[in-house]
Amino acid sequence: MSGRNPSPDESESALEPEILDPSDDEVIEAEAAPIVLDVPQADGRMPADAQAVAPVTGLQQYLAEIRRYPYLSKEEELLLFHEYHAQGSREAAVKLIMANLRVSVAIAAEYLHTGADHMDLIQEGNVGLMQAIKKFDPTKNVRFYAYAAWWSRAYILRYLLNNFRLVKIGTTQDQRKLFYNLKKEKAKLAREGFAPDTKLLADRLNVRERDVIEMDQRL
The missing domain is CATH 1.20.120.1810 (Four Helix Bundle (Hemerythrin (Met), subunit A))
Structure with a gap:
């Protein structure tokens, strides 16, 4: 490319x-x-739970560096x-x-x-x-x-x-808008006291209801 x-x-x-x-x-x-953020211990080892997620030496070194x-x-x-x-x-x-x-x-x-x-x-x-x-x-x-x-x-x-x-999951503007903002808009509606149903989400984001349903399933 x-x-x-x-x-x-x-x-x-x-x-x-x-x-x-x-x-x-x-x-x-x-x-x-x-x-x-879990950072390396004094001897340079990652905590046990972090090792299971990120055993890569390069990542350990990076975390040790930013700890400074x-x-x-x-x-x-x-x-x-x-x-x-x-x-x-x-x-x-x-x-x-x-x-x-x-x-x-x-x-x-x-x-x-x-x-x-x-x-x-x-x-x-x-x-x-x-x-x-x-x-x-x-x-x-x-x-x-x-x-x-x-x-x-x-x-x-x-x-x-x-x-x-x-x-x-798609390249249209509506699909990308939903990918970035659906979760955030759900949380915003909940804070405002509304049930984040499909129609309301579609209206707030100015997209089709079926696009909201599809994106919700994919995410």
């Missing part, structure tokens, strides 16, 4: 028509469920975003990314059932993490990792949609 890879800006443009931006409430809800970067306090995070926005500081952006690499690891683990390589999923999630740096508004009273998780997941889903038969 030939042709150049899309730039981050082009990739972002391809994503945006299909993914509904997170609402403030959704980001706040994500913040209430902190990302937890501590979590940021809210104050440290805000200072780095100020440097990034006011001064265009690349160093500040790198610090923010390195401190939040755990986000991509945790989200990638949710999609191991697809048969995708864990490290490939992590790298896609990290591309989303970089997009989140550009889009995050530090004046809102939420932590960056909660917002970053949204973009990390979006890029992982795009990768799966484009590369794996298990989830390659």
